[in-house]
Amino acid sequence: MCDIQDISPAGSTEPDVAHNFSPLVIIYKDGRAERLVGNEIVPTSVDPESNVLSKDVVYSQEENLSSRLFLPNNINPNKKLPLLIYYHGGGFCVETPFSPTYHSYVNMLVAESQTIAISVDYRRTPEHPIPILYDDSWTAIKWAAFHVNGDGPEEWLNSHADFNRVFFAGDSAGANIAHHMAMRYSEEKLFGVNLVGNILMNPFFWGEESIGNEVNEQVMTREQIKKIWHLASPTTSGCDDPLINPIMDPKLLNLGGTKVLVIVAEKDFLRDRGWLYYEALKNNGWGGRVEIMEVKEEGHVFHLSNPACENAVAMLRKIVSFIHEE
Template structure:
């Protein structure tokens, strides 16, 4: 071995040769930015800058359902609600590709106002951990915790009477929008018909609003959908890349209900399910296939498609005729399957 030392490069040269500024590798709706060094920046501003339409006709408050992670949910009830008439409970789990969104975003809050009045129900809108900091199954686990919180309220010695005075724990519908629809499906499979592990809480059915399902083989609507769509393929693909469990693909059982490793839903005992999708939504084919397969296996499943409507039409334009029609369909579903 030579004893000759190799001279070090000047410090200035070394620094300039090795130092690189982190650069943005992923961005979602202006509120999530992921950088090359793994750092993540989240904006406190929502991606939907709309005013909160709080006219006092619906009362609301926040509650912590997971103290360890400081996860909260938002409760809503009609201002006219009294203890003389118990109201059904309707979970609304927000969307956002598992990467963005919050119960506190104004578009979410405005839709919950609409739901509370339109359905004459108590609305529960939980947050959940987001990717990529918390990849799946974190969001599914948090959805389950949010429902277990309701059970704790139902059996508590000193419950929150703001909720318990007006809520019918035997009449619960779990609903979700996009990623929230995926969470709702996975809760339906986990809890099974009658939701026995939640007693005395009884889930009567599930409403999947444009559920965010995936798979390694693209559907026709995904492959041929317009790039100008509100939820286009590039964004769908980005959401999945950021949220799939480490080392997995979009055929993971939590993502693809009919994937090669997914449980056999033909033998699953499920509560009634309402599936809703816009006719111009790139997720349409998966939602329709989901409903058709389950119905073909004898499950109580209804499918409603709204011609010409984009992803999330009911929150983007909640006063449209399609959105009003959807509200009526959901209300009928609740009435039909109430305990």
């Protein structure tokens, strides 16, 4: 997710534009969505720098949905790797696992963490409103679970995935999805799948009432976030819907997994929501361990646009440590 601008309909020169959420997406009155970012596709490869392998696999034949798998090369064939299931961001409406941004980032994450990763492609809003993308994301987890006994359709998972060490992760809207997958896991536990932890980077959470520094944000920014949410979930009850405001979920303390890492950025307009989520888990009786990292002087999902900068490297180190610490 990034800064957005709704300049329509009054500010639009095109009469058929319903909403202009530049630089993410333009929605036309006939329902078409013109996505402005995240449309380029990077082919799978053996990455020359990290030596990570990647390939695409279909996880839902019915909906023709794929995921991109990432596997470190030259690994010990007798040693299983933690399984990382990753959900990309993009305001629920743009980007894919196959774009240069996410291919590059998950590739680097896998290289550094020595995990096997499933980067999930889910159907996007507004053509496929919430909860469709949550259902797709859960279908991908169930597909992964077919490999628990080593006889699933994908050999990489059969041979290399340690289903006793499973992590969900995502950034922005993808972090929102990762949270809800951990909630669903607590209700629909999958045989042989042990969710250890959840990694939420700049999570896209919100609420009706402003908190913390949100009161200093421009009214336009707050309204933009609301509009993106209502675009994604047209039947929502509002910004206190537990799907966007997990603090309002009476089942929050049932969250699956044994530990959570929340990463916020000091200059991110969603910063205080990440802190509120952390405090709710820490102080209200959730049984696991929750950690938070605040990255100074950075904005929303800065690590995707500048992954080599000092703060992004420190953030990556923290994620790797979180995955491997006992």
